[in-house]
Amino acid sequence: MQSEVETLQSKPHKTMWIWGILPLILLAMIIYALFHFGTGVKDEPVAPLEVLDIEKITLTDEGFTVKVLNTGPDSVSIAQVVINDAFWNATFRPSETLNRLDQTVIDIPYGWVEGDPYTINLITTNGLIFSGEVPIAAKTPVADASRFAQYALIGFYVGVVPVGLGLLWFPFLRRFSDKGVQGILALTIGLLFFLVIDTFNEGLEIGAKAPSLFQGTGLVWFGALLSFLFLLALDQGNQLKGKTSGKQIAYKIAGGIGLHNLGEGLAIGAAFAAGEAALGTFLIIGFTLHNVTEGMGIASPMLKEQPSWKTFLALAIVGGAPAIIGTWIGGFMYNPTFASLFFGIGAGAIAQVIYSIGRMILKEAAKKxxxxxxxxxxxxxxxxxxxxxxxxxxxxS
Structure with a gap:
């Protein structure tokens, strides 16, 4: 009798899947009812809940082009456009009224002067003011082949060149004793620990500037957690298969550093796009000097192996080439929401590499x-x- 009951319980019932989706169906019905019939509370809000995010301000020969997103719960109508305390005519594409998550583009014919600062205020019909800043007026770069090549060259200087130079320390580092190799691995942890803190700081700073609807700071932490766990699962899977090697760890270091360098490219591209050429040049010099040490960190896990020159070339590309992509994104289509996510992924990847190298040090210390x-x-x-x-x-900074 007991075996018959167990057999019946082990067989999936034909209608069992209904009990799996029934709560979801009921939840969807409740949410639908709340949206269409309300909560039953009749009190009107004291103040309008209007939120506009000025996503991008583009400077052209004709004036300003402002991209605006409504991230609030209510519709918003823009009544006036003010530039440096002067009311100005503007045209809206498609409309001056934005429903939730609607986007509009505002064309403002204005004879701006290169190098001057400007403040663009958008006044809604309810009197709320939303502002956008142009610290230094300069024509926004156009995405043409020449500009793409220039930004690619900048990213190459900032990313690939210094990482490649750092990898040239490999023959010198191989001369160290076992105790010295342990010290080099510890030095790598120091390099990466600084990078992970810097990456988190940059990501959180950018995330705070993203539209509140998209929770930019939360994306930093989500990206970091998921990338850390993904690499940890990948690492443990390789360990079970007996495939863990110093070269694999080197590639993980290069990947994490590459995501960090993508962020550096974002900063440089955004500086040039905003007309801050002097700042952009200073960032190139600073990041190039700063990133030379990253190549040494990438090479350190392979000191007891015999990697080929192709491996070093690939590591230089993985660790440095994302700076080129970052420069393109920063110069042509910078988005703080995606930038904060990229920084979070990079921070999580670097943190997981620190964990892996720390385990290497502990394992080697116990062995010897x-x-x-x-x-x-x-x-x-x-x-x-x-x-x-x-x-x-x-x-x-």
Whole structure:
């Protein structure tokens, strides 16, 4: 009798799937009813709930082009456009009235002067004011072949060149003893620890500027958590298959650093797009100097292996080429929401690499019966932090 009951329980019932989706159907019905019939509370809000996000201001020969997104719960109508305290005519594409999540483009014919600052205020029919700033007026770069090539060259200088130069330290680093290799790995952790903090800071700063609807700061943490867990699962899967190697860790380091360098490219491209050429040039010099040490960090897990020149070339591209993509995005289609997500993914990837290298140090220390937190390792960690801190001083924030 008991076996018959177990057999019946083990067989999936034909209608069992209904119980799986029934709560979802009921939930959808409740939400639909709330949207169409309300909550039953008749009180009107004291103030209108209007939220406009000025996503982008483009400067052309004809004037300003402003892209606006309604991220609030209510519809918004723009009544007036004010530039530096002067009311100005404008045309709206498609309309001056925006429903929730609607987007409009405002064309403002204005004879702006290069180098001057401008404030663009949008006044709604309810009297709310939403502002956008143009710190230094300069014509927005047009995405043509010449500009693409120029930005690609900038990204190459900032990313591929310094990472490649850092990888040239590989023969020198191989001369170290086992204890010295441990110190180099600890130095790598110091380099990466500084990078992960810097990446989080940059991501959270950009996320705070993203439309509140998209929760930019939350995207940083979500991206970091998911990328960390993804790489951790990948790492553990390789360990179970016995495929873990120093080269794999080097590629993970290069990938994490590449995402960080993508963020640096964003900063440089955005600076040039905003007309801040002097700042952009200073960022190029600072990031190039700053990123040379990254190549050394990428090479450190392979010190006991014999990688080919093709491996070094691939690592330089993985670690440096994203700076080219970042420069393009920053110069032509910068979006703080996606930027914050990229920074979060990069931070999580770097954090997972720190975890992997830390495990390497602990495993090697246990194997050779030496202290994992030795004076050599502590000195290497401290030196890595100092190197990144000092070189970061050359980068203007």
């Amino acid at each position: 019966n030496i202290a994992a937190v030795s004076w050599t390792n502590l000195a290497g960690l401290t030196l890595g932090l100092l190197i990144m801190y000092v070189t970061a001083l050359f980068v203007s």
